[in-house]
Amino acid sequence: MDEFYVPVSSIRYVYTDEGGEPVSEVKGPDITHDRRLAHWMDAYGDELVRLAYGVLKDSYLAQDAAQDAFVKAWKGWASFRGDCSEKTYLIRILMNTCRDYLRTFWMKRLDRRITLDKLPEPYADAPMPDRTVIEAVLSLPVKLRCVILLHYWQQMKIREIGEALSLSPETVKKRLTRANQKLNTQLKGWYYNE
């Protein structure tokens, strides 16, 4: 029987079975802190998984990376200086986590064998989109891909991307320019107008 988590009140987590009956409950070490974690997962969980997928190109690793990011963010929140928004804070941790994954020897060898046909299937009721653009973006080198994902998909500003990737705004701009040049070439006559 699968268990799933439901934050039923502000003071406790209750684990229930499929029928909704409580099977155990655990009080967190800090109520406010735990509510923040629940809020993060509700508000940004899907986005972080999708973003991690865009970087790692593997849906299972994307789940792992999002999990790691939430745990690291939760543990590090006390030392967060408030130098960026909460969302940027989470994305920064996620991107660092993804980078660590990519830097492992194992992942480096594996990554080269991942093919683009492993793109997740869209929902059945959604129209089947053309894969040209997403494949072009996912085939970009990882550091160019990151700025494209953050700028065009997450709609983040140059400064915010710099905060998330620990880069100067100048470097972000250069990477964005290079990524756009590459996409321009690959997507001629597509979304990128000449």
Place this chain on the structure above:
Amino acid sequence: MNEKRALKRVFDQHLSSLRFQPGSRQVVINRTLGKEAPVMKKKMSLAMVFALVLALMIVTALAAVAVLHSDNANTVNLAREALYQKYGLTPETLGMFPYEGSEVNGAYTLTWTCNTYHASLTGIYVTVVKDGVATASWSYDNVDPSVYASGALSAPVWGQRQLEAALRNPDVASEYSRALDQQDRENNPIETLGHASEPLADGERIWQDEILHEAQPGANDLTAEKAYEIAVQAFAEDFGIDREALTASALQDETFLLRENGRGVWDISFDVMLNGVESECVVRLDGATGEVLSIDVLTGGNG
């Protein structure tokens, strides 16, 4: 169509089915309560076994990897060495100076121009290699070294110390460079544009004035894995870096291209930290023999 909106829509459409799973949520809760070990750590135990086996295989294979350099690669190495010796430049600072080359009567002249900061600050370096001997010069050879000895970015001429500072503080360095760009625009309001070259077609890359075309490696060409091993080994040897340190580098691109003479080229780029500076290394190998055709390092936002 607005690119930004169009791209966002494409991402949303393709990735909307990816969700943060309830199971993942449970794992996060358990881990914050100290009930469960990190996912990646568990996975890494298996991965480590795999990696160790793979590492052993690669070490065995590497023992047989002999890196051969083309005349071109040897020439550039000699030129770099001359610049290191004479001006104290390092691979990181020289990485901001892409070079262009020409050959006349067996003398190879390379011109190294900074494309990150204003040329009136950095000057231009020229190396000449003939009969295996390299000489180096700088457009500011006549300037008294006391002008740039302080290492301050406010100096009118940037030597090695300023270049190091620029890598550490690109924002500050860019301010000085932009001020000179602005002066240029004010002094020359009507900009003279050079001849616009034809844009490269899809799948084309330019290398040493030659257009290369993306292709599939043939039966006699090196595999991508073998080419990558040679590229990393060559970089480690040429730049005196511990091979182990390069295992932390991240592969960026690995493309097989055809030259105009029909020979194949592996174009391999990866990120590497050179003395704490994020750098991009680009290695080009002959597709069949693995001979090193060129190794370039790009730093200062060029990478």
